Structures are given as C-alpha cells and as structure tokens.
Amino acid sequence: MTYTRYVALGDSQTEGLGDGDATRGYRGWADRLAEHLARLEPGLEYANLAVRGRRAAQVRAEQLGPALALHPDLATVVAGMNDLLRRDFDATAVAASLEEMFAALTGAGAHVVTVTFPDIGRIAPLARPLRHRVLDLNTRIRAAAGRHHVAVVDTFDQAVTTDPRLWSPDRLHASPLGHERIAAAVAHALGLPDSDDAWTRPLPPLEPRKRLRVVGAEVRWLAAFAGPWVYRRLRGRSSGDGRTAKRPGLSPFTAPGSGPAGSRPG
Structure with a gap:
C-alpha cells in the first residue's frame, strides 16, 4: 500500500529532538519515515503536529482535531513519555487519551x-523505579491498539x-542513530518496500567502562540534564511552552536526493 497524506502526532521524539539542532532544524524519525x-x-x-x-x-x-481535518491516510501517534516521568502519572488516563486518538x-x-x-x-539507571509504569502502560497501549x-x-x-548509542546525552531523546532505527521500525511495521527487521539488530559491543567513569557520567547527567528538568517541573514550566508544530499543515515532501534542494524542512 502507498500513502499520500502522512500526519505525525506526538511530543519531542516525533518533533525530532536529538536529531539536529535549533540552528539547522530538527529532523527526527517522523521526517525520516516521510x-x-x-x-x-x-x-x-506530510504534516508533523x-x-x-x-x-x-x-x-x-x-493535535487530534487538526490531524483529522487533514484527512490523512497514514498517521503515527506516539505519546506518554512526559506522563511516565511525572509524579501524577495515571496509566489509565494516558491509555484512554491514546485510544481516543486511535479510534478517531x-x-x-x-x-x-x-x-x-x-x-x-x-537507559537512565535512576529511572529504574519507573519500570513497572512502563510495563503497565505498554500493556495498555497494546490492548488499545x-x-x-x-x-x-x-x-x-x-x-x-x-x-546508549541510540540515545542523546540527555537520555530522554533518541540520537540520530536512534531516530534512524525508529523510522526503520515503523517502516517495517507498515510493511513498506525496502524495510525489514534490521532495526532490531545489536550494535558492535562497547568496551566496558570502569566504575569511576560510570559514576562520573551519572553525576554529569544529573547536573546537566536531570537537574534542569526537575527545576522546570517545580516551576510548572515545560520545554514546549510557547512552541507550535514545525509542519502544521500538509505540504509536499520530497526525499533528499530525489528533488529540489531544500525540500526537507527541519
């Protein structure tokens, strides 16, 4: 099956954080799938909401209303990570929001x-206590799907x-390689030509790190990323405050190398 109207709904992963930057523009797995x-x-x-x-x-x-107004023949819906990390996480409510989007x-x-x-x-050892949340939400996502x-x-x-090579230094967003793997996984789920299960294959083994280096990396991560994230939460702020979608409407999308320069916006 071919698709002509693709709309992506979600949060920072679908927006593309970790794959590019604010100067060059964010690419991300949804752009790669497009x-x-x-x-x-x-x-x-293609529209990315x-x-x-x-x-x-x-x-x-x-995003659901605008997405429906665009009459897509393909949509991706990925959300819930920002809920998983919050104190008031409610798996039932998150799954209900996702299912409403699936149904519509x-x-x-x-x-x-x-x-x-x-x-x-x-990915982030300090997040180990949240494993039961992930298992619960994943079960509900599969059932709703x-x-x-x-x-x-x-x-x-x-x-x-x-x-770790599939994740950015903040451990919240995929790296360029991670976004590439997600795009490949979605293409495989869709059964697209030139897609297969290669996205599941492991990377070459990493050399073991000494314990002192591991501890040092955790301390740096806390100072550079976890601390500022917690500070924003305490202030009731979000990284998305005042931001809008990068591709709010459907517009022609040409794969790099097969059309005029500049056809892939960031």
Whole structure:
C-alpha cells in the first residue's frame, strides 16, 4: 500500500529532538519515515503536529482535531513519555487519551502506527523505579491498539533500544542513530518496500567502562540534564511552552536526493 497524506502526532521524539539542532532544524524519525514514503510515492504530503513537552492528553486535545481535518491516510501517534516521568502519572488516563486518538483516526480511514516504550531504567539507571509504569502502560497501549487495528512497534523486548548509542546525552531523546532505527521500525511495521527487521539488530559491543567513569557520567547527567528538568517541573514550566508544530499543515515532501534542494524542512 502507498500513502499520500502522512500526519505525525506526538511530543519531542516525533518533533525530532536529538536529531539536529535549533540552528539547522530538527529532523527526527517522523521526517525520516516521510523520506522513505516519499521515495515510494513522489506525491507524498506530510504534516508533523508534534510539540515537545506535551503529555498524552495535550496531544489529544491540541493535535487530534487538526490531524483529522487533514484527512490523512497514514498517521503515527506516539505519546506518554512526559506522563511516565511525572509524579501524577495515571496509566489509565494516558491509555484512554491514546485510544481516543486511535479510534478517531482509524475511524476516519487512516492507517495508524504507535510505539511502546523501552526499558527506560536501562537507559537512565535512576529511572529504574519507573519500570513497572512502563510495563503497565505498554500493556495498555497494546490492548488499545489491538481494539482499533493499530500497528505497534514494540520496543521493550528489543535489547538494542536501550543501547546508549541510540540515545542523546540527555537520555530522554533518541540520537540520530536512534531516530534512524525508529523510522526503520515503523517502516517495517507498515510493511513498506525496502524495510525489514534490521532495526532490531545489536550494535558492535562497547568496551566496558570502569566504575569511576560510570559514576562520573551519572553525576554529569544529573547536573546537566536531570537537574534542569526537575527545576522546570517545580516551576510548572515545560520545554514546549510557547512552541507550535514545525509542519502544521500538509505540504509536499520530497526525499533528499530525489528533488529540489531544500525540500526537507527541519
């Protein structure tokens, strides 16, 4: 099946943080997936409604209506990480927001894909106490997806998804390689030509690090990333305050190398 109208809903991962920067523009897995689609269907139109910092209920409230108005034949819905990390996390409420989006989009004729969450405690050791939240939410996502014939990229049991090379230094956002793997995983879930399960394959082994270096890395991560994140939460602020979607409407999208320069916005 080919797709001509792709709309991405979500938070910072779908926006593309970790893959590019504010100066050059963010690419991200959704853009990379759009590139794959555009190589298959040169007439592809693509919108990315994702905004960093958004929780699942905010994605539903702010992005679902605009997404439906664009009449997509393909939509990706990835949200919930910003809920998992909060003290008031409610798996039932998060899953309900996701299911409402699944139901509305599939009911409007779109093929929908979603993604479960990896074992975040293996990415950031201080997040190990949240493992039960991830397991609970993933179970609910799979169940909701099954009720609405939504394709699922299941990351939790794939060891490669917690390889540090797939994550940015902040350990919250995928690295360029991580975004590449997510895009490949979604393409495989869709059964697109030139896609396979290579995204699950492990990277070459890393050399073991001495304990002192590991401890030092944790301290630096706390100071550079975890501390500022907690400070924003205490102030009631979000990284997405005042931000809007980078591609709020459908527009032609051409894969790099197959069209005029500048056809892939950041």
